[in-house]
Amino acid sequence: MKKRIILSAVALMLALPVQAEMKKLTLMLDWFVNPNHGPVVIAQQRGYFKQQGLEVDIQEPGDPSIPAKLVAANKVDLAISYQPSLIMDVAAGLPLIRSATLIATPLNTLTILDNNKIKKLSDLKGKKIGISIAGNEEATISTMLKTQGVNYDEVEIINIGWALSASLASGKVDATWGGFRNFETNQLALEGIKAKSFFPEEHGVPPYDELVFVANADSYDKAAILAFNKALEQATIYIVNHPEESWKEFAAYAPDTLNNELNKLAWNATLTRFALRPSAIDLQRYDDYAQFMYSQKIISTLPKAQDYIPTF
Amino acid sequence: MPDVSVLDSQPASTKYKKIVLKPLLRIMISVLIILGLWQAVVVFFEMPSFILPAPLEVFARLLQRYDVLLKHTLVTAQEIILGLFLGLFMGLFFALQMLLFKPVKHWLLPILIASQAIPVFALAPVLMLWLGYGIASKIVMAALIIFFPVTTCCYDGLRNTPSGYLDLAQTMGATKWQMLRHIQFPASLPTLASGIRVAVVIAPIGAIAGEWVGSSEGLGYLMLQANARMMIDEMFAALFILSLLSVLLYFVAEKLLKKFIPWEV
Numbered sequence: 260m261k262k263r264i265i266l267s268a269v270a271l272m273l274a275l276p277v278q279a280e281m282k283k284l285t286l287m288l289d290w291f292v293n294p295n296h297g298p299v300v301i302a303q304q305r306g307y308f309k310q311q312g313l314e315v316d317i318q319e320p321g322d323p324s325i326p327a328k329l330v331a332a333n334k335v336d337l338a339i340s341y342q343p344s345l346i347m348d349v350a351a352g353l354p355l356i357r358s359a360t361l362i363a364t365p366l367n368t369l370t371i372l373d374n375n376k377i378k379k380l381s382d383l384k385g386k387k388i389g390i391s392i393a394g395n396e397e398a399t400i401s402t403m404l405k406t407q408g409v410n411y412d413e414v415e416i417i418n419i420g421w422a423l424s425a426s427l428a429s430g431k432v433d434a435t436w437g438g439f440r441n442f443e444t445n446q447l448a449l450e451g452i453k454a455k456s457f458f459p460e461e462h463g464v465p466p467y468d469e470l471v472f473v474a475n476a477d478s479y480d481k482a483a484i485l486a487f488n489k490a491l492e493q494a495t496i497y498i499v500n501h502p503e504e505s506w507k508e509f510a511a512y513a514p515d516t517l518n519n520e521l522n523k524l525a526w527n528a529t530l531t532r533f534a535l536r537p538s539a540i541d542l543q544r545y546d547d548y549a550q551f552m553y554s555q556k557i558i559s560t561l562p563k564a565q566d567y568i569p570t571f
Numbered sequence: 572m573p574d575v576s577v578l579d580s581q582p583a584s585t586k587y588k589k590i591v592l593k594p595l596l597r598i599m600i601s602v603l604i605i606l607g608l609w610q611a612v613v614v615f616f617e618m619p620s621f622i623l624p625a626p627l628e629v630f631a632r633l634l635q636r637y638d639v640l641l642k643h644t645l646v647t648a649q650e651i652i653l654g655l656f657l658g659l660f661m662g663l664f665f666a667l668q669m670l671l672f673k674p675v676k677h678w679l680l681p682i683l684i685a686s687q688a689i690p691v692f693a694l695a696p697v698l699m700l701w702l703g704y705g706i707a708s709k710i711v712m713a714a715l716i717i718f719f720p721v722t723t724c725c726y727d728g729l730r731n732t733p734s735g736y737l738d739l740a741q742t743m744g745a746t747k748w749q750m751l752r753h754i755q756f757p758a759s760l761p762t763l764a765s766g767i768r769v770a771v772v773i774a775p776i777g778a779i780a781g782e783w784v785g786s787s788e789g790l791g792y793l794m795l796q797a798n799a800r801m802m803i804d805e806m807f808a809a810l811f812i813l814s815l816l817s818v819l820l821y822f823v824a825e826k827l828l829k830k831f832i833p834w835e836v
Contacts (some may be wrong), residue, residue: 344799353619353621415787418786422696422785431700549795
């Protein structure tokens, strides 16, 4: 008996150094957990973070404008943000860097009901567009409308918070901006409502990364970020190779909220959108988008991509 | 109760000093102290401006964007004032119903209390879908948030009329209506005044909550925009105006109440 106690004590002591090496990392998502966070959840569920020596604490905010600020204030290590928001934040002087990409294409859409009332963007003249405020909608919507000769002040912009689908379905607004093509469109379809989308990158807006990870520019831990990105890449590859199994593992993360028809549809619509190489970066693409925002007067200083996107 | 005759006997200039200048001086001193503390916190803790902008930055933004701020302030002020009227009217109406018709009270009181457990923030998105994204939904939000304090205060006041007054009126053969008009209602006014004071201060919360959920103008809308664009100084400028609006409303209400209920302390 004594021997066993000593043995287990020795085993514990041996295990301790291993545990001490585990690096703690807090990650704040941009919103409550949803299929966009697939690689993060799968990396957590399948222990990829652990294999990289990371103990990741995933948190959810109540407001998507908060996470990046918390990173800048050193309250969390990593946060999910949006490329346009990151550029705005950096232009405003926040100490932030982009550490990885989660979803490398735009997801935002200008959505309308598919009932033949609005066929092209120019039909939106004089109509109501509901938005959930992100700060750059004026740039994107006005650019899209301008491609068909409509001015921004010829439409009525209304903040509708998060009631995007409900406002569109009930006819309170004629179009919505801020809904995601992999989520809101499916949500409407489940309600039996057919919707149609205009994609910003097909109407004059430069393509951008919808979801990126941000870290504090002054205090980021390079080794931890490298380990994190590796686990992320591993998880993404697993998802692409095993879409069905990964869906089950994703839904098991929070079955009460995730395991439903809408999330399953969204999962399949998101599969092809995860960044296959989360660390990879195209600086020119970031500079192009920053230039676009600068020319649209959304930002008043023009940050250089190389200053807020270190290569790892 | 202030001695009105003494006040009146003073020369006009002293009266002006007493009524206007002193409170104004007090407000200015408290504002200066708060601003000083605020600036000290920013300097001492080296707060980055995205967490807490310095008062001077906010003031600069206030001047620079006064036209935009003014435009949105007018919208919000309108929502608050109309909401106040609607809420006060509803509160009075329900309090009278509960007083005059006993069965109504038994049915209504639990519903009123239950309605207070519902956070307006939860209800707001649905209200927007029902009433649209215009001014109506914000007025209803502001009215809903003040409705309960007004109703309960008014009802308590009406209920707690000193029984001696009522007995006297009864012996003199007053009708139910006469008792209400000449005794119960005047006697309830001081309690109602407390309800109105609470209402004036919290009505802006309702209006702003409405604007956060769905709007195209107003201080709440401006705050969301500013927050999304990392213009935290502008957000604080809007917050500053909102607090100023509340203080102003409170003092106007106070003045009116003093005028109409002179027997209240």
